Amino acid sequence: MNFMASKQPENSLLGPESDSQRTLYPYVTGTSVVALKYKDGILMAADMGGSYGSTLRYKNVERMKAIGKHSLLGASGEISDFQEILRYLDELILYDNMWDDGNSLGPKEVHNYLTRVMYNRRNKFNPLWNSLVLGGIKNGQKYLGTVSMIGVNFEDNHVATGFGNHLARPILRQEWHENLSFEDGVRLLEKCMRVLLYRDRSAINKLQIAKITEEGMTISQPYSLKTYWEFSAFENPTQGAVGSW
Amino acid sequence: MDLNMDLNAPHSMGTTIIGVTYNGGVVLGADSRTSTGMYVANRASDKITQLTDNVYVCRSGSAADSQLVSDYVRYFLHQHTIQLGQPATVKVAANLIRLLSYNNKNMLETGLIVGGWDKYEGGKIYGIPLGGTLIEQPFAIGGSGSSYLYGFFDQAWKEGMTKDEAEQLVVKAVSLSIARDGASGGVVRTVVINSEGVTRNFYPGDKLQLWHEELEPQNSLLDILNSPSPEPMNI
Numbered sequence: 001m002n003f004m005a006s007k008q009p010e011n012s013l014l015g016p017e018s019d020s021q022r023t024l025y026p027y028v029t030g031t032s033v034v035a036l037k038y039k040d041g042i043l044m045a046a047d048m049g050g051s052y053g054s055t056l057r058y059k060n061v062e063r064m065k066a067i068g069k070h071s072l073l074g075a076s077g078e079i080s081d082f083q084e085i086l087r088y089l090d091e092l093i094l095y096d097n098m099w100d101d102g103n104s105l106g107p108k109e110v111h112n113y114l115t116r117v118m119y120n121r122r123n124k125f126n127p128l129w130n131s132l133v134l135g136g137i138k139n140g141q142k143y144l145g146t147v148s149m150i151g152v153n154f155e156d157n158h159v160a161t162g163f164g165n166h167l168a169r170p171i172l173r174q175e176w177h178e179n180l181s182f183e184d185g186v187r188l189l190e191k192c193m194r195v196l197l198y199r200d201r202s203a204i205n206k207l208q209i210a211k212i213t214e215e216g217m218t219i220s221q222p223y224s225l226k227t228y229w230e231f232s233a234f235e236n237p238t239q240g241a242v243g244s245w
Numbered sequence: 246m247d248l249n250m251d252l253n254a255p256h257s258m259g260t261t262i263i264g265v266t267y268n269g270g271v272v273l274g275a276d277s278r279t280s281t282g283m284y285v286a287n288r289a290s291d292k293i294t295q296l297t298d299n300v301y302v303c304r305s306g307s308a309a310d311s312q313l314v315s316d317y318v319r320y321f322l323h324q325h326t327i328q329l330g331q332p333a334t335v336k337v338a339a340n341l342i343r344l345l346s347y348n349n350k351n352m353l354e355t356g357l358i359v360g361g362w363d364k365y366e367g368g369k370i371y372g373i374p375l376g377g378t379l380i381e382q383p384f385a386i387g388g389s390g391s392s393y394l395y396g397f398f399d400q401a402w403k404e405g406m407t408k409d410e411a412e413q414l415v416v417k418a419v420s421l422s423i424a425r426d427g428a429s430g431g432v433v434r435t436v437v438i439n440s441e442g443v444t445r446n447f448y449p450g451d452k453l454q455l456w457h458e459e460l461e462p463q464n465s466l467l468d469i470l471n472s473p474s475p476e477p478m479n480i
Contacts, residue, residue, distance in 0.1 A: 024351075027376030050378070055395070058372075058380055080347050080378040 026078035026129040028052055030063045031202040032164035033074035033133045034192045036176055037142045037157050038185035041213035042135035044074050045189040048222055049204035056204055064210045066217040068093045070138040071107040072210055076161040077130035077149065085128060088117065107136025107143040111153070119151025131161035136212055163200040168192035194225050259428020260292060261390030261419050262303035264360040266383050267411035270368040270439025271360040274415035275303050276390065276423055277431030288431045297322050300338040300361030301436050305388035311355040314345050335361040339371035339379060347377025356387045362438045390422035390429035397421060412437060420453040
């Protein structure tokens with residue numbers, strides 16, 4: 001159908017879209033992932049939404065997965081590309097295990113692998129349309145990094161993707177400190193996720209929080225956050241200025 | 246609308262497709278309209294296509310793309326069944342669809358719903374929208390008509406329905422969608438798949454329930470004019 005034709009302008013230099021391999025736009029997308037380092041390891045939060053343009057189409061998408069024994073991957077962006085990345089990582093971990101040498105890939109190595117994959121795809125103008133958060137702990141060393149679809153990568157004490165960068169990171173910059181307890185970490189993540197729920201149109205109120213420690217990875221059951229709407233200014237927003245919003 | 250839309254425009258299944266699990270199997274449903282621009286090229290198409298004895302797929306989007314993808318997957322599954330020595334699972338069928346959809350995402354324009362029954366997992370539904378995401382769901386809706394059904398399913402869907410409840414839900418939903426989506430129409434076809442086998446059903450357009458502002462079909466105005474006027478009421 002011609003209505004769904006590409007969005008290329010007439011004078012584009014990009015060439016025909018059916019060019020062998022060139023992803024130009026995402027279809028089913030996940031929104032922000034937020035993560036922080038705490039006393040025993042890493043805590044990561046993401047909602048379970050898969051948006052299709054402006055429609056909140058899928059509400060049971062798990063956007064965080066365990067990778068090997070030591071790492072946790074969270075993704076925003078195109079879900080089909082995230083599923084493909086999980087397949088690449090499955091193979092990576094399999095080969096690592098097949099060495100049977102007592103060694104296992106830690107989060108730093110997995111992050112590096114992902115960075116190379118993302119950057120090389122970007123160089124071919126065929127990116128995997130995701131922003132990834134890779135966290136983990138190995139031999140007491142905590143690690144938390146991020147890679148974008150163009151291969152920008154870095155590590156920090158707290159990271160976020162998408163809207164999370166604008167809404168969650170400022171909160172984390174103020175309130176994060178070394179050696180957060182599990183409870184404080186969870187409350188801090190929930191504070192961030194609640195703001196995202198208020199202000200991100202593609203956020204849904206169904207999230208999971210994943211924890212990775214030396215012992216292993218656990219992911220919470222899906223749950224919803226309470227939200228607060230009973231302010232007098234909300235009940236009568238135009239009292240002082242009739243006709244405004 | 247666009248009067249320049251010509252009859253050589255690609256055949257598209259503006260469509261409504263649905264797949265629903267129930268306690269014992271799955272019910273797949275679809276409308277039957279295939280359009281070329283504004284013209285209805287086929288008013289009785291069959292969008293629920295067989296992949297194996299126990300797995301079917303609902304097709305939406307480009308008719309050509311969806312037919313080719315399902316043809317390839319039928320071919321692969323046939324070989325897989327021979328090599329495996331037993332019926333293919335729904336999951337394998339869905340993954341093959343995903344493989345083609347994902348790896349050719351720049352060229353294809355088709356959203357599919359795979360549904361079937363196997364002895365390991367029972368009845369399963371997998372949605373594979375544009376882009377090639379694979380997502381297992383208790384029920385799935387797709388096609389242009391599905392926009393009108395999100396609210397309906399949010400309210401009407403329940404876990405653990407019987408076969409008849411599930412089928413009635415699907416027929417009602419496709420029928421509602423046909424009422425509002427110009428790109429959906431014709432008859433409602435359903436396919437029920439469970440351990441006992443596969444049953445195809447056919448609900449012609451004129452036998453469906455009437456919705457808001459729809460009128461009972463008549464043979465002619467003349468019948469209305471000639472019908473006796475209503476009896477006056479007696480108090």
